[in-house]
Amino acid sequence: MKRTMQVALATAALALVPQLVQAQEMEKSTAVKGGIQMKGWMGKVDGKEAKAGLTVDSAKFVAMGPGMHATTGPAITYWNPEMKGKGDYVVKATFSEREYMGLNNHPHPYGIVMGGNDMGTDNESYLYCAAYGNGNFIVRGMGPAPFQMNGRGGTSEAVHKAEAKGKPVTQEIAMQVKGDKVSCIINGTEVASYSKAELVAAGKLKSTDGVVGFRMGHNTDAHIAGFSIGKP
Template sequence: MRSILPYAFAASLACTLTTGALFAQESPDTNRKVAGGGITVKGWEGKVDDAAEKAGQSANDAKLSEQGKTLQVTTGPAITYWNPKNVAKGDYTVSATFNEPKFQNLNNHPHPYGIVIAGNGLGTAEQSYIYCAAYGNGNFIVRGFGPEPFQLNGRREANDAVHKAAGVGEPVTQEIAMQVKGDKVSCIINGTVVKTLEKADLVTAGKLKSTDGVYGIRFAHNTDATVSNLKITRP
């Protein structure tokens, strides 16, 4: 009788190599430093994530500029941008169009970008906010800081409403919105509600101070995209 051990070993090795290849596609990439970085849009501010800040990076290692009425963002470290004058209260919807001209232009796997709402104490150690962001591969994420980060749909979640780029280097556009209505907070992508959360589960110890607050935009590290038609609408 021929031993099955060599075949079992080969199958195990193939599985290991395949798993390794999958994880290699999602391997972390180092934060870039954007040449000529900083914020040149009047009235806007920004803060990089704590890990980048501890590593000595700042908003000067990413870039927020403006061409006409379109915001242009290139990162660098993951960062949140806002204008303190942009405040939303009560029931509202904050939306914008995000365009990634070249999918994965600065990274080796998809990175998200999206809408921030409920910003309180932004730029401080006690900041809190929530964001809804899309990836150009059909995934999205809803996450918050309060002031520690908290996940609201895992690391990412797929949804058919999220547009997919045709391939690396190809363009992809997402219409992203966050809505506060009654006792619900929703993430809306390309006109479809992809996630709804109870306000009572968000405005609580360790999470949000309130759903009233400053709104803005959020970009993961090593991402290159534009933002247009950032606006707030009320009932």
């Protein structure tokens, strides 16, 4: 009986995969006006977004209050070439979705970028840790082709969940380099960690040293506060 139930649950889970993929494929990036209005900051949209004719001007990145605000548009990475991490460091910020899934039909991620090199070119490499408002998180990189470290299905009780679509949700996200260890920390809890050897390799990162910034999924609206870089 137990075996039968396990098989049934596995079959049901597999049946959901095509539906989730189809939902993601059906939801197209909707351009917004504004572009980058933060002095010193740069950005680059994902390759598939660029092929669809979308650019950094198809998203909006502005100063707002004591922080910043990003509204996308295409999936995009923002960075400031003057802000770099070297050796042991931690970079963090607090992301707030005022209306969870307000611009999309399924959860989209937002988070911290680190270890950026050759940014804005076809040879760029970087790593990011991002959270979803449904309790999931993702650790992923470009090197220059995308590489997954944990996939999109990573879950942790540390990742905050919105009560429902349209409700607010906030995540404090950090990436830390300390010794040989690189960590993804969400709301004060380490949710994933990797050795430098797992990250700095052919087709992955050139170094854990590099520029830092933000990663925003497509059709996402979030306020960014408390952005800082310092020692662990």
